[in-house]
Amino acid sequence: MSEHRGTNDPRKMAIVGATGVGKTAISIEIAHARPKVALLSCDSMAIYRYMDIGTAKPSADELGGIHYGLIDLVDPDEEFSIAQFRQASNWYLGQLSRDEIALFVGGSGLYHTAVFDNLEIPPNNPTVRAFLEEQALERGLAPLWADLVRLDPVASSRIDPNNSRRIIRALEVIEITGRRFSEFGGGVDAYPLSSGEIVGIETDLLKARIDLAYRIDRLIDYGWIEEARWLKENFDLSRTALHAIGYLELFRYIDGALSLEEAKEATLTRTLQFAKRQRSWFGRDPRIVWFREIKEAQKYILDQIDTL
Incomplete structure (x- = not known):
């Protein structure tokens, strides 16, 4: 224990x-x-x-x-x-x-x-999401995954490389807010009482x-x-x-x-x-x-x- x-x-x-x-x-x-x-x-x-x-x-x-x-x-x-x-x-x-x-x-x-x-729910933007979804269809998921690894390595370590929904969501939040996806809710490595x-x-x-x-x-x-x-x-x-x-x-x-x-x-x-x-x-x-x-x-x- x-x-x-x-x-x-x-x-x-x-x-x-x-x-x-x-x-x-x-x-x-x-x-x-x-x-x-x-x-x-x-x-x-x-x-x-x-x-x-x-x-x-x-x-x-x-x-x-x-x-x-x-x-x-x-x-x-x-x-x-x-x-x-x-x-x-x-x-x-x-x-x-x-x-x-x-x-x-x-x-x-x-x-x-x-x-x-106290999880902070990030905002969403259907236009940005639609663009990223189109990119995934045209270029495949691998380039988007590479973008996420570069922009937010902490978030990428917590997301399945084949999970298109979560990869696109993370990149959407980064694009909208200018913040790392992993920073929301105090950050994925923040453990409040x-x-x-x-x-x-x-x-x-x-x-x-x-x-x-x-x-x-x-x-x-x-x-x-x-x-x-x-x-x-x-x-x-x-x-x-x-x-x-x-x-x-x-x-x-x-x-x-x-x-x-x-x-x-x-x-x-x-x-x-x-x-x-x-x-x-x-x-x-x-x-x-x-x-x-x-x-x-x-x-x-x-x-x-x-x-x-």
Whole structure:
């Protein structure tokens, strides 16, 4: 367990860490054990309706009557921003009684920052964004990525080189404001006193690879391919929804461009890359209390709840 740095808002807690480490399962057990806990998702893809299996949302049976907030907020053909998530999370927090405690669960770093830190939301300019999108189509994404590395190396270290939406957004903000994208919200390496207890769950890389490969097989057994086929037939997924790992790979399998094994391997590769970025994002935050054992993390959180 790492050092506990202290917090200033007992009504909020969070469980963070890389994808697949067991955050959701432990949170459900905690909510059953302590009825005053209100579970809230902190996952940028779980906000989409109908994308249930691939985003590993807990089923009604798994929840066992527990309400899980901040999921299923918009349809898959709609854009969704960090500002919208912060607004939605503030609304949920406003509905809590004085005795309830919000437990945020998920590995989306910026969403977590929006909830727990005073995140400054940068402005937007549709004209600038449209120009950058046109440049990406004409020149490819690589030159824009090179621009971002040159203009804001800190932001580029936190963004997937293949994530066109985030690269374009960062360059848009730089163009509009003349400031580095990474400076907003106090900067990506600024860690003010947290507004709630933050607990992290970590695992070793070999175990993570084995667990994530098994997880992909399990999700396919649960009907992920059928879910992807239905989405493909009924929605044109938005730019933000298209970043949900695994769906594009399954779309290509459905179209005959990939074999199932190729789609699974591509999904695993992207998932491992995402998990690496999550470990980097949360690993730099000195406020997080880290555990390698799930049961130890669970006991620590329950003890913290009991003191409130």
